[in-house]
Amino acid sequence: MARTNDPEGLRQRLVDAAYVAFTTRGYHSSAIHDLKREAGVTGGALAHHFPTKKALGLAVIQDRVAEAVETTWIAPVRVATTTADGIQAVFATIVSELERKGAVSGCPLNNLALELSREDEAFQAAIEAIFLRWRTAIADKLRADLRAARIDDFDPDAMATLVVAAYSGAMAMAKASQSVVPLTVCAEQLTSILQNRTSQ
Template sequence: MTQDNTDRPRRTNNPQAMRGKILDVAADLFQRQGYNATSVQDVVRAAATTGGALHHHFPTKKALGLAVIAERVAPEVDETAIRPVATASSAAAGIRNVFNGVADTLERNRAVTGCPLNNLALELSLADADFREAVNSVFERWRIALSLRLHSDRPDMDVSRAHDLATLIVASYSGAMAMAKASQSAEPLRACAVQLETLMS
């Protein structure tokens, strides 16, 4: 006789969903209060999970931090800073849209917590070589993508100049975000957008 299983409770455990939730929560906490000021227990509480569940996916806090950089920070840079430039009518238009778009978001949120990549770079790059390499790889990918788009727009532009100009754009964004965080104003981003567009015209 076959037993009817329709009344049995279905398994609701979803390890991958929990892993994603832990990453989302950790990324938010690292952004708002910093990596060093955030304890594993802070993440456990905010994710409404257990220490065992967290350590199943991330054996150490460092493993969690590196995963946040690779799986949350890097995709955010791609979505907010790389793809908009790659798909814009020109590099100049894309860069203007990136700076002003982020400024618009900051003003809607009425708070500036800074660039996640910048925050982690400043906090962790000198403390740990693995963190430094992870953060630098995101910066480098960003810079290379910009350099390629700049050279695509202007084939006559020397490759080394395109690379240097890409470095200036990334540095301008990072510096403007730091100033915006300190002043709690999006004005530095808008000022840099204007000057970069003038420089590239």
């Protein structure tokens, strides 16, 4: 394999390849030799950046999975006019992308949470930190809606937990059925709940 004078670029290739492998095939089902081949790197280069598979897994969670949640969920909710608008936009984007792909591989965060959270404290902490940031972003948006009197008073933290849990469950069902229907139903119900809270 060719040597590279771009160590950061090489590291990013490794994390990118591992992200795809770990969130689709699974962490334990992804062999190191396959990751080296898919990233186009040598064993020495891999060991230099990530001395263990766990180190690579943590980089995937902290870099790529966190970034995916930020881009897919947190940023759109923050810039939306209301929380309900943000949730509708997120679901619409995800459903459109899944329909374009013609397959549902599941939520990367959920996939790794189900596989890794119980077996390693470092993985558990990294995964929970992303869930916390996700819930906090939604709760903060709900508090902004409350301050602007767009919705009636209720518990933003509890509602944020419900939104994340409902989406996570709907995505698991969509993966099992290979259908976006659970996601569209979930979006409709969450939006209805928030719209029914709208201040008159």
